[in-house]
Amino acid sequence: MLSDRLKSILRGPSPPRAVGPPETDLGRLLAVRPGKNEMLRTRTSRGLEQFVAGFRDLPGLAILDLGGANQENVNFITSLGHKFYSEDFLRIFQEIFAGDLADQSNPSRIDYFLGQVLDYPDEQFDGVLAWDLLEYMEPALLSATIDRLARILKPKGYLLAFFHADERLDSVPCYSFRIENVRNLQVFEYGKRAPSHLFNNRRLEKLFLKFESVKFFLTRESLREVIVRK
Amino acid sequence: MSVWNKQRREEETSAPFTGNSLRPAPQALPVEIKKETTTLSNMSSMTVGRTEVDGARGGSASIGKAVKIVGQITSREDLYVDGDVEGSLELLEHKLTIGPNGNIRAGVKAREVVALGAIQGNVEATDRIEIRKDAKLVGDIKTARIVIEDGAYFKGSIDIVKTEPKGVPAVPIPPRHQAAAATPMAAPVPIQAGAAEVKR
Numbered sequence: 149m150l151s152d153r154l155k156s157i158l159r160g161p162s163p164p165r166a167v168g169p170p171e172t173d174l175g176r177l178l179a180v181r182p183g184k185n186e187m188l189r190t191r192t193s194r195g196l197e198q199f200v201a202g203f204r205d206l207p208g209l210a211i212l213d214l215g216g217a218n219q220e221n222v223n224f225i226t227s228l229g230h231k232f233y234s235e236d237f238l239r240i241f242q243e244i245f246a247g248d249l250a251d252q253s254n255p256s257r258i259d260y261f262l263g264q265v266l267d268y269p270d271e272q273f274d275g276v277l278a279w280d281l282l283e284y285m286e287p288a289l290l291s292a293t294i295d296r297l298a299r300i301l302k303p304k305g306y307l308l309a310f311f312h313a314d315e316r317l318d319s320v321p322c323y324s325f326r327i328e329n330v331r332n333l334q335v336f337e338y339g340k341r342a343p344s345h346l347f348n349n350r351r352l353e354k355l356f357l358k359f360e361s362v363k364f365f366l367t368r369e370s371l372r373e374v375i376v377r378k
Numbered sequence: 379m380s381v382w383n384k385q386r387r388e389e390e391t392s393a394p395f396t397g398n399s400l401r402p403a404p405q406a407l408p409v410e411i412k413k414e415t416t417t418l419s420n421m422s423s424m425t426v427g428r429t430e431v432d433g434a435r436g437g438s439a440s441i442g443k444a445v446k447i448v449g450q451i452t453s454r455e456d457l458y459v460d461g462d463v464e465g466s467l468e469l470l471e472h473k474l475t476i477g478p479n480g481n482i483r484a485g486v487k488a489r490e491v492v493a494l495g496a497i498q499g500n501v502e503a504t505d506r507i508e509i510r511k512d513a514k515l516v517g518d519i520k521t522a523r524i525v526i527e528d529g530a531y532f533k534g535s536i537d538i539v540k541t542e543p544k545g546v547p548a549v550p551i552p553p554r555h556q557a558a559a560a561t562p563m564a565a566p567v568p569i570q571a572g573a574a575e576v577k578r
Contacts, residue, residue: 217532
């Protein structure tokens, strides 16, 4: 805790955050997804630590990253001896739904989306990194996505997901995450968006009802890090 | 003489003079196309494409952006592809560069692969692969080293294959999936105060 504060003092002031009303056009947000030079901060992640602890001494596992490939995450996962799978979940989400919220409850659109982004055999993965991407979806699509994730995870496999915890917010930051090491994440912020819905513990428990266990870790920026085990 | 090299010679005689187009013709291009269809069109576009990429490829064989090849390509020298290729590409000891206009729907095997355009297919790069900003790769990658620039699109899997140092006999390793299947995932370490857990 103290070392984190010292680090933040040494690093100097944080770059300015996005201000103003939330962006509703996800395509525009995606176009400004940050590069390496726009890191907001590095922070510890108990969720990541737990996720990695789940398969640390077992090389050769299959790990799916839904955040799109980046050098850091590829390096980290492959350096542990695992096979890295990448899906740019948000980009496909944007391409298929393009801001049309109503379409997210259309069963054929949902099937098409899942076919594009999570078309894997049952029980293929030992771990899935979902980051904060599940937050973008409306209830029908979210529920179908979680069902699909439960299917493609192996028994005892882990899913790591983040949810904003502050229910008073009318806009939430868009983050992307890169793994610095087993405990630390590099956090990038690239705008704000209106929350599709906010999740309290009870709601998250219901959401992951098909999983064996759910753990929560609350971060300082009011994110709930959730690690679920199938 | 390869098909595209022949085309290049013809262009050089017919294309208007530009400083960039002055390049000695290679002695021999040991690139072979195994059968199938070859479509060449729009020669002026081809000249422009070649001029744009001269600095990047320094003497390798090339397929211009107006060229489409369907079939099997094997090469014994570096190859630059800025056109369409459908089938397979094998440059086992050499470097393959997919230019920004390149569109590959093929399995690729090379020593080194640099992607600036689009690849749809599995890629084996014995040494390394670079997926540059704005490149798009859909397929499974097997390589020793990988570089992914921000902005690149990648969908598929990455398998890092460690190359054995020369002279050291390879030690047999049990298949990964068997090892993984035999041992269940370790349970997570108990968590600190402040974390909540729900068990069912």
